[in-house]
Amino acid sequence: MNTVERWKQEKHPLDVIEDVEQYAAEELSFEEIEDRADDGEWERLKWAGLYAHGRQDGYFMMRTKVPGGYLSPEQAEVIGEVADEYATAPEEYGGEEQNDIWGDAFLDITTRQDVQMHWIEIEDVPEIWQRYDEVGLTTVQGCGDSARNVLGCPAAGLDDHECFDAQPVVDAVSEFFTKNREYANLPRKFKMTITGCRQDCAQSQINDVGLTPARREIDGEQYYGFHVRVGGGLSDGPRMASDLDVFVPPADAVEFCRAVAQTFKELGDRTNRGVCRMRYLVQQMGAEKFEEAVRDRCTVDLPTQGTDCSEGYRGDHVGIHDQRVDGLKYVGFNVIAGRMGGDEFRRAAHAAREYGTEDASVRLATDQNFLITHVPERNIGNLLNTPFARKYQPDPGPFSRGAVGCTGSEFCNYGIIETKNRVRRWAKALDRRIDVPDEIDVVRMHMSGCSASCAQPQIADIGFRGETVQVDDPEGTTNEEGDNIIEGMDFGLGGSLGADNEFLDWVEHAVPADAVIPALEELFEAYADERTDGERFYEWCRRVDNDRLRSVMRRADANVDGGVAHGDGGGRGEVADDD
Helix, strand or coil, X not given: XXXXXXXXXXXXXXXXXXXXXXXXXXXXCHXXXXXXXXXXXXXXXXHHCEEECCCCCCCEEEEEECHHHEECHHHHHXXXXXXXXXXXXXXXXCHHHCXXXXXXXXXXXXXXXXXXEEXXXXXXXXXXXXXXXXXXXXXXXCCCCCECCXXXXXXXXXXXCECCCCHHHXXXXXXXXXXXXXXXXXXXCECEXXXXXXXXXXXXHHCCEEEEEEEEEECCEEEEEEEEEECCECCCCCECCEEEEEEECHHHHHHHHHHHHHXXXXXXXXXXXXXXXXXXHHHHHXXXXXXXXXXXXXXXXXXXXXXXXXXXXXXXXXXXEEXXXXXXXXXXXXXXXXXXXXXXXXXXXXHHHHHCCXXXXXXXXXCCXXXXXXXXXXXXXXXXXXXXXXXXXXXXXXXXXXXXXXXXXXXXXXXXXCCHHHHHHHHHHHHHHCCCCCCCCCCCEEEECCCCCCCCHHHCCEEEEEEEXXXXXXXXXXXXXXXXXXXXXXXXXXXXCCCCCECXXXXXEEEEHXXXXXXXHHHHHHHHHHCCCCCCHHHHHHHCCHHHHHHHHCCCCCCCCCEEECCCCCCCCCCCCCC
16 A cells, blocks of 8 residues: 555545644644644645645645536636635735736636636635535545546537537536545546537546447437546556447436446555556456446446447637527637636626626636637627637637646646746747648647646647756856756657547657747748648648657757756645646
């Protein structure tokens, strides 16, 4: 049994909820918490949705779960208010000037349709929870070795891209697992996605459990339900999910997901944290044996597969789109790297209420963007003229549209490089400097600050993972030994999900950060010259061998291949995002 398992055995992780109330009442410092509850409390606090900041002692990152990304305007307004009031940096860490771009009191939309806030103090958590309770929100099990936020299509119930609206199933599965002590101590985090969407924008291929739309004849009648993928994931040892020969009726989805969790609970590895994820169990057992184990633990008989209804991978919902009901639209806004001010998020909630119908909602997407739904066509102009809409425009450039960034070294103790500011600057610079073919509306550029894959770099056209890089530069040296240690990254090309899903190749390692944009300019110049009709950037990268890609990158007037990887991070704060 590894150390984390021992901590969970000593005290059930959900018991930490009561501990937080006590710590808050007494306004305990981190040192006092540790003295009272031992080192294991930092792990158990994840079940409350709290991560200790990696580099700012005494403050937490707080993660709010949003099943399927669905928020009522009232819920979105409360989230924005909480960020504005509580996610504020003290003066010793910069106060309102803490971040060059976003300042203070911001929130981050994550790749798992969660909301993260920073600078949260323990004494404020009960008040935040009370405000959340009033509108049906929770942070419980936002982190930790249990069922995480359940993903869904952010446009569920809105247009004809789906076979059926799966949001009620998302809500039912989420409700079953939240605060369920029986399944709150699994070998590792457990990630599910459930969608009725034909285009799989909920990313079933990289989750532990993915339910996707299908139909099947049962007793002479045609029914919609789900096909199943299991064992997908990223980080170290990425793996595309395996198909099971199962058809799950919507009414049986909760029981099926419970049976998978039971299988993982009983058979998953609890010794080596490096191979505790469910994808390793599926890999070791094989999909057929894993399916047998799930069927043995399921209390309903599950039919075999029917007809698959998935058609590919959409990726995002940025832009103005028709809803099924005539005269209604939904608008997908582009939030580069997912970060925006709490006041801006609150204004988005107000706009949904003001310009939408009584059914209006705010939806969070897996690409760190958000939607406002149920907007009458006559109100679109007024909505787009609001200050937040002009900033987070629904018609961005291709690099801005595809930009995703994790928390990075700003708050995460595993983060080796800064990400959020860099992704925003780079996306805007690349939109100005590179002419992408007209039919290419998005180039997916994902940046993780370390190898944990919180920004999902392996499935992007262009993926980065942070490194500290040593370069031979006597004029720029930082110490007497002549070393020059700077921020850099591994540089990958050619990833995607969908029918042609494939993880990218890490083409160049330890690239100094200031060499990346020149290298990309060379790559896109070659791409424009050599692409076939309709060929997307990731397809071209796969067609061209890696030696050639490296040679193109090295044409740049920059030190593309002059670095050597140097060290990494780690510590109390751990990963502060959704890998």
